[in-house]
Structures are given as C-alpha cells and as structure tokens.
Amino acid sequence: xxxxxxxxxxxxxxxxxxxxxxxxxxxxxxxxxxxxxxxxxxxxxxxxxxxxxxxxxxxxxxxxxxxxxxxxxxxxxxxxxxxxxxxxxxxxxxxxxxxxxxxxxxxxxxxxxxxxxxxxxxxxxxxxxxxxxxxxxxxxxxxxxxxxxxxxxxxxxxxxxxxxxxxxxxxxxxxxxxxxxxxxxxxxxxxxxxxxxxxxxxxxxxxxxxxxxxxxxxxxxxxxxxxxxxxxxxxxxxxxxxxxxxxxxxxxxxxxxxxxxxxxxxxxxxxxxxxxxxxxxxxxxxxxxxxxxxxxxxxxxxxxxxxxxxxxxxxxxxxxxxxxxxxxxxxxxxxxxxxxxxxxxxxxxxxxxxxxxxxxxxxxxxxxxxxxxxxxxxxxxxxxxxxxxxxxxxxxxxxxxxxxxxxxxxxxxxxxxxxxxxxxxxxxxxxxxxxxxxxxxxxxxxxxxxxx
Numbered sequence: 001x002x003x004x005x006x007x008x009x010x011x012x013x014x015x016x017x018x019x020x021x022x023x024x025x026x027x028x029x030x031x032x033x034x035x036x037x038x039x040x041x042x043x044x045x046x047x048x049x050x051x052x053x054x055x056x057x058x059x060x061x062x063x064x065x066x067x068x069x070x071x072x073x074x075x076x077x078x079x080x081x082x083x084x085x086x087x088x089x090x091x092x093x094x095x096x097x098x099x100x101x102x103x104x105x106x107x108x109x110x111x112x113x114x115x116x117x118x119x120x121x122x123x124x125x126x127x128x129x130x131x132x133x134x135x136x137x138x139x140x141x142x143x144x145x146x147x148x149x150x151x152x153x154x155x156x157x158x159x160x161x162x163x164x165x166x167x168x169x170x171x172x173x174x175x176x177x178x179x180x181x182x183x184x185x186x187x188x189x190x191x192x193x194x195x196x197x198x199x200x201x202x203x204x205x206x207x208x209x210x211x212x213x214x215x216x217x218x219x220x221x222x223x224x225x226x227x228x229x230x231x232x233x234x235x236x237x238x239x240x241x242x243x244x245x246x247x248x249x250x251x252x253x254x255x256x257x258x259x260x261x262x263x264x265x266x267x268x269x270x271x272x273x274x275x276x277x278x279x280x281x282x283x284x285x286x287x288x289x290x291x292x293x294x295x296x297x298x299x300x301x302x303x304x305x306x307x308x309x310x311x312x313x314x315x316x317x318x319x320x321x322x323x324x325x326x327x328x329x330x331x332x333x334x335x336x337x338x339x340x341x342x343x344x345x346x347x348x349x350x351x352x353x354x355x356x357x358x359x360x361x362x363x364x365x366x367x368x369x370x371x372x373x374x375x376x377x378x379x380x381x382x383x384x385x386x387x388x389x390x391x392x393x394x395x396x397x398x399x400x401x402x403x404x405x406x407x408x409x410x411x412x413x414x415x416x417x418x419x420x421x422x423x424x425x426x427x428x429x430x431x432x433x434x435x436x437x438x439x440x441x442x443x444x445x446x447x448x449x450x451x452x
Contacts, residue, residue: 006031008033008129008145009151011150012036013043013152014040014058014060016032016151016364017094022062022386025062033131037136040086048187053375055076055077057376059074059090060383061384062384063090066097070096107135108132109132109313110131118315129360131148148359150363151364151379152310155307158180158305159305161303163274163275181302185217198284198298199298200230200295202303203305203306209255211302213258226266227266227268234271236262236271275287275288284298286298308326308369311326318355318356324338325369327368327369328367330353334346334352335368348385349385349398385397
C-alpha cells in the first residue's frame with residue numbers, strides 16, 4: 001500500500017516544483033500542496049526585483065525535461081529574470097505541466113504518522129504519514145503519504161525588527177508603519193508611502209541594499225524623499241560588497257549603486273544600532289536602541305533582517321534540528337555563519353537532510369533554517385537526491401551531481417547578521433572563492449531592475 005501512496009511536497013515554489021519533477025521522472029506518485037492560489041506565489045511577491053543569477057542557474061534539470069515535452073521554450077541562459085519573469089516563464093508553466101499533481105489553495109497545517117503522535121514508538125515506521133490540509137474554503141482533509149518533502153520556504157516568517165530576535169517593544173502596535181519586504185516603488189500605493197517621506201531601512205544584506213537603491217531613485221524623482229540605513233554592525237565596512245571584483249556582476253553593481261547613493265546624500269547611515277523599542281508618535285515612528293539612543297522620527301520602517309522557518313505544522317514529526325540554526329543537524333555545521341564567515345558549503349543531499357523520522361525531509365530555503373546563504377541550484381540537487389532516496393536508489397542519492405560555480409568575493413572577517421530571503425530566495429553574506437576544494441554556494445540574490 002505504501003508504494004501506491006504519493007510523495008507529498010509542501011510548497012509550489014522553485015524547489016517544491018523541482019521535487020515534483022524529480023519524483024515524476026522516477027515514476028513516483030507525487031502531490032504538491034500549495035496554500036496560495038498560484039504556483040510561485042512567494043516569488044511573485046517580489047516580482048519587481050531582478051535576480052543576480054541568470055536563467056542558466058534557475059531551471060532544474062528534471063523540470064526542463066518535463067517542460068520540453070510541452071513545447072516550452074527555454075529563456076536565454078545569459079538573461080537576468082525578475083521574480084515576475086521566473087514565475088511567468090518557468091514556475092507557472094512547470095506547474096501546468098505537472099497538472100493535477102499540483103493542488104493550489106491547500107494549506108498544510110499538520111504532519112504526523114497515522115495513529116501515532118511523536119511519542120509513540122510501536123509500529124511507527126510501518127505507518128504512512130498523515131498530512132492535514134485546510135482548503136481556502138476552510139474545509140479540512142487528511143491525506144496519506146509515503147514520504148513528505150517540506151519545501152515551503154521561509155518567506156512567510158520574516159525576522160522581527162528587534163535586535164534580540166524577538167519583536168521590539170511596540171513593534172506589533174506600529175505594524176501599519178512597518179514593512180518586511182523590499183518596496184516596489186513602481187506600485188502607486190507603495191510609492192505613496194515613501195515619496196517625499198523619511199524611511200528607515202534596517203538590515204545589512206543585499207535586500208537592504210536593493211531597498212536603499214530603489215528609495216534613492218525615488219528621491220531623485222520626488223523631493224523630500226529620504227532614507228535612513230540602520231545597521232547593527234559597528235561600521236559599514238564591506239556591506240557594499242565586492243564591487244568590480246564580485247563574480248556576480250549584477251550583485252557587485254548593486255553595491256556600487258548603494259555606495260553612490262550614500263555619497264550623494266540620499267541615504268543617512270546609522271551604525272551599531274540594535275532596535276529595542278518602536279515608539280509611534282505624532283511626529284512619526286521613533287526607533288530606540290538597546291543603548292538607549294533614539295533616532296529621529298521616520299514615516300515608514302522597512303525591516304529586512306531575514307527570515308526563519310515556521311516549524312509549527314511539524315510538531316508531531318521527529319525532527320533532528322541544530323539548536324542554533326534550526327537546520328538538519330548534519331547540514332548545520334556546513335552552513336553555520338558563526339563558523340563560516342564566507343558562507344561556503346558542500347553540495348549535499350538526502351544524507352544531510354534526513355531526520356529521525358524516516359521519509360521526512362526539509363528542502364530548499366527551509367532546510368537552511370536561519371542560515372543566511374542559499375542557492376537555487378543547491379535546492380535542485382537536494383531534491384534530486386531525496387527523490388532517489390525515496391525511490392530506493394541509494395547510489396544515486398549519495399552521488400553528487402552538482403558542480404557549483406565560483407561566485408563570491410570575501411566580505412571581510414565580520415560575521416554576517418542573520419538575513420535571508422525566499423527566492424528559492426535572497427540573503428546577505430558573501431563567499432570566498434578558492435582554487436581548490438569545494439566550490440562555494442552563494443545565495444540567489446535580487447538586484448533592482450536596470451530601469452529603477
């Protein structure tokens with residue numbers, strides 16, 4: 001019976017759909033459950049942002065084989081898509097090619113073993129998974145699965161503004177003045193929130209740089225538009241990145257554009273500031289630091305301090321997670337920013353992503369927990385290995401089929417703030433390229449469109 005049950009994949013994003021394509025290629029029944037009403041919904045939310053990676057690194061091999069049978073035309077390898085391009089030209093066609101194997105408007109609210117909570121040992125491994133689903137209409141269902149791959153990402157769980165990992169005092173009360181996304185200044189409603197006004201941008205990664213460049217561009221069009229860059233680190237240092245030395249040219253160019261915006265006076269820089277409190281006043285929002293400093297009032301706050309995994313639907317699954325990163329214990333030492341200032345990691349698969357619960361896997365950005373670096377190519381390799389493992393092909397599961405390009409430049413010795421984004425997703429942090437040894441993994445990072 002178990003062989004007839006589907007592999008359930010949670011999330012119809014870049015890695016989730018790649019997992020379904022891998023399963024289909026191996027003849028495994030598969031079902032993708034996506035809580036939103038479209039594939040690539042999280043990517044669509046940052047559709048105005050252009051990726052640093054070209055199409056060459058954004059298409060999963062198994063997905064391309066599936067799409068080829070539909071007459072799909074592969075975009076030019078050397079072009080840089082926006083998030084909207086990625087959805088329209090790849091993710092939505094891939095979901096359509098998978099057909100009924102993708103179910104939209106189906107939110108996974110719980111995963112367990114049939115008839116067993118997490119405490120029960122007896123007969124546990126003999127039982128299929130139960131996946132509790134809630135539809136858009138509020139109806140609940142229970143599905144059975146032979147294996148579960150959670151590729152739901154971290155996009156829905158942004159880190160708070162508070163410097164201690166908890167929401168700052170008053171952060172919830174000021175929610176109408178705080179955004180956790182890169183602003184789309186071409187959108188009329190978003191533009192109105194920032195044009196001619198003062199915005200604080202918190203974060204030191206490439207998401208923050210993107211927001212600052214967009215706001216600086218708005219300042220050139222709308223007098224009175226100002227940005228305040230709030231950094232936890234003690235100095236700007238290498239936050240602008242590697243410039244011309246960056247092997248991801250678009251990423252290096254973004255840092256240079258941000259540097260020029262600061263030098264032009266469009267952006268005020270505040271360093272060594274860890275937010276403890278948010279005060280809503282008649283004059284605007286005041287950020288108060290752990291050291292008691294109070295910044296001048298701003299009209300809006302854009303908090304780009306990263307994301308974290310939502311593990312609440314997995315409370316009945318026996319997970320093996322690192323206490324620091326909330327990543328699988330075998331993977332965590334390879335990606336821990338407390339140990340790796342340059343963010344290098346070996347390509348990895350089912351062995352590093354397994355848990356004490358056989359047949360359950362975290363994949364994609366969610367597998368990295370709170371670690372700040374991720375590459376879409378790495379996610380594609382993860383699910384290739386996982387699908388092989390589920391199919392019983394241990395040799396293929398253990399084989400590394402990914403050769404990663406050298407993409408990074410060192411960003412110095414300081415440890416990065418915990419910042420990451422789902423694009424398959426985006427994060428701060430840099431990588432050091434080395435002539436020998438494993439090639440570094442660099443996150444797929446967004447950059448503003450050339451016209452902004």
